[in-house]
Amino acid sequence: MQSSSNLFPVALISAERRGDLIEDVYRLKPANSPDISVELAVTRLGLAEQPDTRGIPVVLLHGSFSNRRFWYSPKGIGLGAYLARAGFDVWIPEMRGHGLSSRNQAYRHNRVADYARYDLPAIAAFVREQSGQIPHWIGHSLGGITLAAALGGHYLDAEGVASVALFGSQISRTYWPLKIPPVEWGGRLLLKRFRHISGSRLKRGPEDEPIGLALESMRWYGLFRRFGDAERDWWAGLSEVQVPVLAVAATGDDQDPVWACRKLYEQFGSERRQFLCLGRDQGFTEDFGHVEMLVSRGAQTQVWPLVASWLRDPSVLLTEQ
Template identity: 60%
Template sequence: MQSSSKLFPVALVSAELRGDLVEDVYRLKPNNSPDRSVELALTRLGLAGAARRGVPVILLHGGFANRRCWYSAGGHGLGAWLARAGFDVWLAEMRGHGLSPRNQRYRNNCMSDYARHDLPAIAAFVAEQCGRPAHWLGHSLGGLSVVAALGCGALAAGQVASLTLFGCQVRRLHWSLKVPPLVWALRLWLRGREQLSAGRQSLGPEDEPLGIVCDALRWYGLWGRFGVAGEDWAAALRTLQVPVLAVAGAGDRTDPAGACRELLECFAAAPRAYLCLGRAQGFAEDYGHAGMLAGRHAPREVWPLIEHWLQHRCLPATVGEASATFA
């Protein structure tokens, strides 16, 4: 079968018409990591009958999730909204998630793999198809993977037209992860496991490999740091000039709004904007971790703001106290 790319083998798995949208599913085999079995699913959404492609946007799901957090089987979601607004939307699924098959070393999949190998391959393929850098949107772990790729230098600032982070932070989680004996007990419980099951914990539709779980234990521990040995990814962000929007939910107990703002402030040299979704800021509810993407009021209150940000790299003046823009 002929590859859909000159960069590395890419197969067009399916091409379907979903109502007013075109859905093309690609499977990338970049062969750029130690585990050569890795294949990545990338779904493109476009408006059927459009004369030309719009501005590319890459959406990355969070932990225990897949592309359906952006685009439901019924054709709804922020991904579909942006496609109908004329953007060229690409939904990436991490190793072993959604339509991406499990690789041989699935248990060891970690943030460094996503940042150094997978996201650069996705960026290169989308740029090849669209002829320009894409805007990146990431929810929770998906947003952190882009931050990590920028922090370690695997993604250059020129490959990211803008970055939108939904519920992303690297400072705070449950207090128990700050107590070394409890962390030791948790690591002992995880020993020998391949994954953390989402079903038993009611965390989402997908499992997470042990490597990602161990990453989180390190980041949120008592002396945690977002990075790997010899690298502080958060500190490396200070000189980047990529436009960044941080979206936080006032009711988010997983990634609190204050911690999301702390991560945004790491982009010291970048044009930045902060959006807190809560009643105190004039929204209909205090949005939670998942609700900021798929809540009852999100299509009316949140999605148009994201569309405006992607078009103008700023938030509407009508948002008022809900936003803060930094120099």
């Protein structure tokens, strides 16, 4: 079978019409990481009446315990579908072992470090090849953290990122028990007994998360917190990032509070950056929550249009800082 890309093996595994949208699903096998079994599913949404029209490309990264359905439902509702109908070229990857992306051989050891260093650059290269333009990126929760890691680690730069928008993303919240070394060590020993954490069992979402990711996050929040891997300090690297940045927090988000999201935003060195808080005090009709900031009726009318405005021109001020 002929590859859909000149970069690495890519197969078009489905091409469907969903109402007024087309949904093409590609399977990427970049073979650029130590685990060569990694395969990534990337869905493209476009207008059925204009299948060959390529608007501004935007990549949407889901958060933990999630998949592509966070961005658009089978009924064609969601930010991804909204942006496609607005003329954007929408691309929705699913991380290793999520949704249509199969579990790789070393699934239990998967970490944000792997996503940032290997997977996101491959996705960026493929989308740029297909669209002929540098894509914009939007990440929710862990998706935003992964983007920050890729930018801070300099695995992604201006050649692969036109702008980045982070929704409900932070790595500064304090978990005091993890500051006590015996508690952290005990937690690590306990977690290592498992292969993954069940999203459905914990009622966190439809997908599981590899235990490697949980162990990695303990280092971010532990006594000697470090947002980085053995080779690079991602936190320090963010100060060198110059792509436009939009950081969005929600007043009603107890998981990733406003102050912590702002701290990540302030670490970016970008001259063009904006911080947006979604709450009644800022003129919105409600205090949005962690999921509701992007998936709710209020988000459809108040947040999605702001996202489209940002993508069209990151220099336009969306609200007071």
